[in-house]
Amino acid sequence: xxxxxxxxxxxxPVAPAALAVKKRAVSVxxxxxxxxxxxxTALGDVSVRxxxxxxxxxxxxxxxxxxTLVKCIMGFYQPTGGQLLVDDREAVIASPRDAxxxxxxxxxxxxxxIPSLTAAENLVISRPHVSAVINWRAEKRxxxxxxxxxxxxxxxxxxxxxLAAGQKQKLEILKQLYLESRFLILDEPTSxxxxxxxxxxxxxxxxxxxxxxxxxxxxxxxxxxxxxxAEDVSVLRRGQLTGHGRVTDLSRQEMAxxxxxxxxxxxxxxxxxxxxxxxxxxxxxxxxVVDRSGLRSTNIDxxxxxxxxxxxxxxxxxxxxxxxxxxxxxxxxxxxxxxAVDGVRYLGTRDExxxxxVRFIPEEPLKNACVPNMSVAENLSFRTFDEDGDRQVVWxxxxxxxxxxxxxxxxxxxKTASIAAPVATLSGGNVQRAVLxxxxxxxxxxxIVTNPCFGLDFTAVAEIRSQIIDARxxxxxxxxISEDLDEILELSDRILxxxxxxxxxxxxxxxxxxxxxxxxMAGHH
Amino acid sequence: MVQLVxxxxxxxxxxxxxxxxxxxxxxxxxxxxxxxxxxxxLVGLALFGVFLLIVRWDSSRSLGAALDEVWTAxxxxxxxxxxTAFSIQNTLSRAAPLLLAALCVALPARLGLVVIGGEGAIxxxxxxxxxxxxxxxxxxxxxxxxxxxxxxxxxxxxxxGAIGALRHYRGVNETIASLLMAYIAIxxxxxxxxxxxxxxxxxxxxxxxxxxxxxxVGPIPGMDVHWGxxxxxxxxVLAWILIDRTTWGFSARIAGGNVRAAQIQGLPVGRLIxxxxxxxxxxxxxxxxxxxxxxxxxANGSLNVGYGYTGILIAFLARHNPLAIxxxxxxxxxxxxxxxxxxxxxxxxxxxxxxLEGILFVVVLLSETLYGRFRIFNPELRGSxx
Numbered sequence: 001x002x003x004x005x006x007x008x009x010x011x012x013p014v015a016p017a018a019l020a021v022k023k024r025a026v027s028v029x030x031x032x033x034x035x036x037x038x039x040x041t042a043l044g045d046v047s048v049r050x051x052x053x054x055x056x057x058x059x060x061x062x063x064x065x066x067x068t069l070v071k072c073i074m075g076f077y078q079p080t081g082g083q084l085l086v087d088d089r090e091a092v093i094a095s096p097r098d099a100x101x102x103x104x105x106x107x108x109x110x111x112x113x114i115p116s117l118t119a120a121e122n123l124v125i126s127r128p129h130v131s132a133v134i135n136w137r138a139e140k141r142x143x144x145x146x147x148x149x150x151x152x153x154x155x156x157x158x159x160x161x162x163l164a165a166g167q168k169q170k171l172e173i174l175k176q177l178y179l180e181s182r183f184l185i186l187d188e189p190t191s192x193x194x195x196x197x198x199x200x201x202x203x204x205x206x207x208x209x210x211x212x213x214x215x216x217x218x219x220x221x222x223x224x225x226x227x228x229x230a231e232d233v234s235v236l237r238r239g240q241l242t243g244h245g246r247v248t249d250l251s252r253q254e255m256a257x258x259x260x261x262x263x264x265x266x267x268x269x270x271x272x273x274x275x276x277x278x279x280x281x282x283x284x285x286x287x288x289v290v291d292r293s294g295l296r297s298t299n300i301d302x303x304x305x306x307x308x309x310x311x312x313x314x315x316x317x318x319x320x321x322x323x324x325x326x327x328x329x330x331x332x333x334x335x336x337x338x339x340a341v342d343g344v345r346y347l348g349t350r351d352e353x354x355x356x357x358v359r360f361i362p363e364e365p366l367k368n369a370c371v372p373n374m375s376v377a378e379n380l381s382f383r384t385f386d387e388d389g390d391r392q393v394v395w396x397x398x399x400x401x402x403x404x405x406x407x408x409x410x411x412x413x414x415k416t417a418s419i420a421a422p423v424a425t426l427s428g429g430n431v432q433r434a435v436l437x438x439x440x441x442x443x444x445x446x447x448i449v450t451n452p453c454f455g456l457d458f459t460a461v462a463e464i465r466s467q468i469i470d471a472r473x474x475x476x477x478x479x480x481i482s483e484d485l486d487e488i489l490e491l492s493d494r495i496l497x498x499x500x501x502x503x504x505x506x507x508x509x510x511x512x513x514x515x516x517x518x519x520x521m522a523g524h525h
Numbered sequence: 526m527v528q529l530v531x532x533x534x535x536x537x538x539x540x541x542x543x544x545x546x547x548x549x550x551x552x553x554x555x556x557x558x559x560x561x562x563x564x565x566x567l568v569g570l571a572l573f574g575v576f577l578l579i580v581r582w583d584s585s586r587s588l589g590a591a592l593d594e595v596w597t598a599x600x601x602x603x604x605x606x607x608x609t610a611f612s613i614q615n616t617l618s619r620a621a622p623l624l625l626a627a628l629c630v631a632l633p634a635r636l637g638l639v640v641i642g643g644e645g646a647i648x649x650x651x652x653x654x655x656x657x658x659x660x661x662x663x664x665x666x667x668x669x670x671x672x673x674x675x676x677x678x679x680x681x682x683x684x685x686g687a688i689g690a691l692r693h694y695r696g697v698n699e700t701i702a703s704l705l706m707a708y709i710a711i712x713x714x715x716x717x718x719x720x721x722x723x724x725x726x727x728x729x730x731x732x733x734x735x736x737x738x739x740x741x742v743g744p745i746p747g748m749d750v751h752w753g754x755x756x757x758x759x760x761x762v763l764a765w766i767l768i769d770r771t772t773w774g775f776s777a778r779i780a781g782g783n784v785r786a787a788q789i790q791g792l793p794v795g796r797l798i799x800x801x802x803x804x805x806x807x808x809x810x811x812x813x814x815x816x817x818x819x820x821x822x823x824a825n826g827s828l829n830v831g832y833g834y835t836g837i838l839i840a841f842l843a844r845h846n847p848l849a850i851x852x853x854x855x856x857x858x859x860x861x862x863x864x865x866x867x868x869x870x871x872x873x874x875x876x877x878x879x880x881l882e883g884i885l886f887v888v889v890l891l892s893e894t895l896y897g898r899f900r901i902f903n904p905e906l907r908g909s910x911x
Contacts, residue, residue, distance in 0.1 A: 035890070104715055127887050240555035265598070305748030329785075329789045330788050330789070330791065331785060331788045331789075348788075348791055349791050349793070350790065350792055350793065351791070352789040352791065353790070354791070360789040362785070362789060367783075367785070368783075368785045368786065368789070369785075369786050370783065370786055371778070371779055371783045371786055371788060372783070373782065373897075374778065374779075374782055374784070380776075382779060382786065382790050383790060385772055385775055386775070392772075394771055394772055394773070395770060395771060396769075396770055396771055396772050396773070396774070401621055417904055418550060418904060420550055420551060420554060421903075422906070425903075507701030
């Protein structure tokens with residue numbers, strides 16, 4: 001942490017002349033880069049050197065700090081501590097515009113092109129300074145000259161909407177080259193490309209880098225791409241740099257270990273008893289769900305969760321986990337298949353959630369499980385406000401709601417100024433505690449949990465995981481969908497891996513092999 | 526994405542369960558939603574004063590004289606709306622349909638829906654009531670009047686309920702749909718009163734056949750105001766009880782506040798949307814029925830005079846709290862009632878009241894951003910000087 005405390009020395013102003021001649025690849029180095037959000041350290045003392053003209057891979061799980069690191073480099077975030085060197089000279093990057101002026105550019109995971117405009121128009125308007133009247137004839141001529149120098153070609157005069165995803169990705173990269181970026185950050189560049197397109201684009205960029213025109217920092221999950229295209233690799237885990245080196249010196253297993261960490265963290269609460277294999281609680285059969293865009297389909301052929309069992313679903317974000325959770329929560333209607341709880345078809349009505357004691361703990365609880373501007377007391381009552389024993393009640397009983405809230409706040413240690421305060425005024429950990437208090441009281445038969453510890457500090461994390469194991473020990477069937485592999489390994493009795501909308505791998509706790517899980521997550525089956 | 530975590534910071538570290546002064550705290554929190562709209566009305570009136578200064582600007586007069594005239598305008602508004610027994614009755618008569626029209630905005634708003642087409646439910650409710658009056662012609666009043674009321678409520682309820690259904694089943698934006706469907710409703714009214722349902726005796730103003738004498742809704746005893754006012758007030762109280770005191774209303778507030786939270790609790794979001802939009806439409810339909818049964822005596826173009834639009838303003842001023850609709854409805858009724866006096870005495874254009882309503886609406890919308898910012902109303906803000 002010592003380096004993190006260094007106060008950045010004001011950097012010398014950039015001379016415009018120096019920028020104009022900077023046509024060659026630039027190097028970037030972070031020294032002790034630290035970024036804290038409140039008490040949470042998203043990035044701790046990370047030093048990475050990306051040499052000019054190299055392709056450098058940045059590996060890490062979700063939430064490992066990769067985005068935070070590149071956002072600090074690109075000026076979206078101001079680091080809490082540490083320094084940034086561009087071409088071995090200290091640079092303070094106050095905004096993305098500063099980053100651009102120093103030749104740093106980024107290609108995002110999602111397209112930033114304007115679909116109704118042509119490629120040429122997209123390129124011209126992306127410039128920071130465009131004259132009020134555009135001389136299109138002159139621009140076209142210059143663009144054609146530019147394209148002639150580029151390794152791949154894109155039709156300039158067709159609307160971007162007509163281009164295939166691979167061409168759009170190429171255009172995004174061309175845009176950065178057009179803007180004369182000499183250091184390019186690619187955020188999971190191949191997520192929208194077919195393997196062949198990925199090969200082509202990365203191969204050409206690697207060629208440009210090796211020719212000394214460009215430096216590339218590539219964020220990825222895929223070991224295969226790292227091995228094929230990168231010379232160096234840095235691995236982040238929980239905001240710390242856990243490893244770096246030449247790709248040729250490292251095996252996949254070693255990189256996976258750096259990424260995922262060495263296991264056998266002490267279990268939060270001891271699991272008691274074995275899963276009751278004769279008693280399936282949740283049973284999915286041939287479930288098909290189409291996401292909101294209508295393009296991607298998630299298909300779960302068979303999934304069972306038994307009483308006193310935690311089934312963990314691992315996977316890289318966006319491989320159908322969200323759709324699965326939403327189908328179970330009644331937010332997305334399955335297009336085919338059956339969800340059964342206790343052997344009975346389950347549609348997610350209030351009566352069904354009640355009679356089968358189904359509880360949900362969604363990710364980002366303030367956004368998905370609470371009404372932010374309603375009070376803590378009201379939020380705590382969502383599950384029970386309309387029941388009195390088995391009876392439905394019509395009249396709202398404020399007294400009971402407040403009494404329940406007081407007891408839950410005390411038992412679960414929810415820190416709030418008052419039970420009448422809006423739940424949005426609570427910290428993330430306390431919102432999650434409040435949701436757990438609401439959902440985990442009474443008998444629980446089936447618990448569906450999604451990324452429960454996302455963005456929480458370590459004490460809150462341990463506490464929340466203990467609650468989940470405790471529910472399991474009391475006989476609940478738990479489906480844990482998480483992007484945090486540590487969490488999956490720590491809590492699950494059985495582990496499934498989802499990739500591209502399907503369950504592609506299954507292993508039980510005793511035989512869980514990190515390497516195999518990681519490879520299936522990365523799409524190698 | 527990284528989520529901001531403020532563990533144990535500032536006031537949040539207070540011990541849980543400190544509820545000794547909960548009644549006081551409850552009052553203070555509630556005061557916020559009274560003080561801010563009232564403040565917004567005052568700011569809106571002040572801006573209207575600036576507007577009057579500008580339209581009446583005359584360089585030959587001193588600023589003092591101009592300000593005197595603005596003050597006179599406010600005095601006239603008070604006199605015209607609330608100054609005499611006559612003006613109060615006039616105000617209350619205008620308030621009656623406004624209360625019901627505002628409910629058509631406030632009830633769907635509890636589910637997070639912005640329905641601005643109450644005008645459509647009013648005109649169709651009035652038309653349906655006139656048709657019912659014809660069907661039941663010859664029946665005694667105690668049959669005919671409830672029949673008109675039920676017909677009006679059903680017509681309005683189906684109209685706005687259809688908007689809820691479009692929203693829930695087809696994802697159609699309810700704001701746009703309700704606005705455009707109001708134009709369709711007005712076109713339907715015009716078609717029927719000028720065509721198939723026109724009373725040949727209505728020469729200058731095409732209307733349906735007049736309702737039977739015994740179907741007229743009379744004034745409240747001792748006043749010139751018709752029973753629609755009582756129905757409007759009772760409607761507001763019932764709507765408040767529904768929203769604030771029943772578990773159905775609570776479910777609607779959850780669904781309106783965060784539909785995802787409602788879904789994981791298994792709450793019937795679709796049914797709530799249909800019921801609340803239909804109920805709001807039914808209230809607006811009743812407003813149309815009273816216009817026919819207590820004011821016009823038949824359905825005609827006078828049903829379409831903008832009550833539905835003023836109702837939007839009232840519902841927003843009341844922050845969709847049905848009890849608060851009553852005073853704000855009367856306030857707006859008073860402002861509209863004073864329009865004639867302003868025109869006659871100051872020679873102001875007839876659209877001045879529309880300008881005032883427009884200014885009020887903008888200020889009210891802006892004031893929405895002030896909630897949760899004042900420490901006096903929000904104890905949890907105190908002490909956190911981050």
